[in-house]
Amino acid sequence: MKALIASGTGHYADPWHPFPETTPELRAILTDAGFVVDVDEDVDHAMARLDGFDLLVVNAGDPWRGEDAVPAPRLSVDGLSRALDRGMGVLALHCAVASMRDYPDWAAAIGGMWVPQLSWHPPAGEIDVRVHPFPDGDALSDFTVFDEQYARLQAIGRREVVAEFTVDGERMPAAWVRTYGASRIAVDVLGHDARSYASAGHRNLVKRLARWATAA
Template sequence: MSNRQALIFWGGWEGHEPEACSRIVDEMLTESGFQVRREQGTDVLGEGDLGRYDLIVPMITQVQVEKEPLQNLIAAVEAGTGLGGHHGGMADAFRMEPAYQFMVGGQWVAHPGDIIDYRVDINRPDDPIVAGIADFDYRSEQYFMHVDPGIEVLASTTFSGEHAPWTSGVVMPVVWKHRYGAGRVFYSALGHVAAEFDVPPMKEILRRGLLWAAR
């Protein structure tokens, strides 16, 4: 197991505390037997064949990326490298790149009310990623996303409409998985800042999801 390779690339908007979060995920993967490479920025995506990694974790928000490095990333996942991540570090990494969003399965568009209390409902208690985890209350940004209808939703949240009345009753995916070519893709919308890793279900769902996504 110790020969499995993971790449974390981090950066972008500082409000998501990308460096601190990347260190936590680095430790999480190392404890699970990965050799982890952690790099700031997107330059690493341009370094030839990314297929040598079993898992790639984007932790970068709202940056621009050159076409060739992005295509390297997409090609690696399509060929079997796993992709996994959380919150804006994965679902708002490259806002101008629909090909990336197609791979992820969704794109962040809003968080009405900013930091609020909301409920996370487990949709697939039979799935190993969320098995044994009950529905739970959460305080963070409640992500409103544009999502691929083909994703497999593991957890969701229902919008109250308090902060955007037209969203009342909307059921929104929070945790999902799907396939992109031969690659497994996992995403969790939870985890705005590093302190949220102290919430046990948030951290455990992400840990299990990353392990599932890895080749």
């Protein structure tokens, strides 16, 4: 199985998320899960070269945040659409729920988005994550991780929550899976920085989400 990680640089980078630290962690996790992994540090370029890949992993920020934002190329937008139509798996990490806003299929595919001035998170810290069985019945153990807790994300369509945490007494999704046309989609809103991937439980969750997205 071949995976392509689209890692945030340029207008897909931001001051808060150290993608040069988290992308190597993701690459190591996916390699350990049996994937042959390539990394593209140009997100729009990655979307135009998805042929032959079984899994797209997006670890990138909000392209509309900075003043240097430019529209995504048509070739890239069409490339993502074609890949989803053929059934490519997708794994979206952390602030990927606020990324790729020029791609009409992205929010619809991943089933949730960060809404500026409405979505929020408390300061990063140790959090307890409760894990639920996947749709196929496979179950992982609960775990603790140092991370951010995204709250009040906009849900889009139906999804199966497979991990959650509690923010101000309210349960919020930490990870979910769903289908979008022929594609299987997995979303993990954990992964703020490298400390998140120091958690063995989180690493196991990423592996399971990647395998689910590729039916592996």
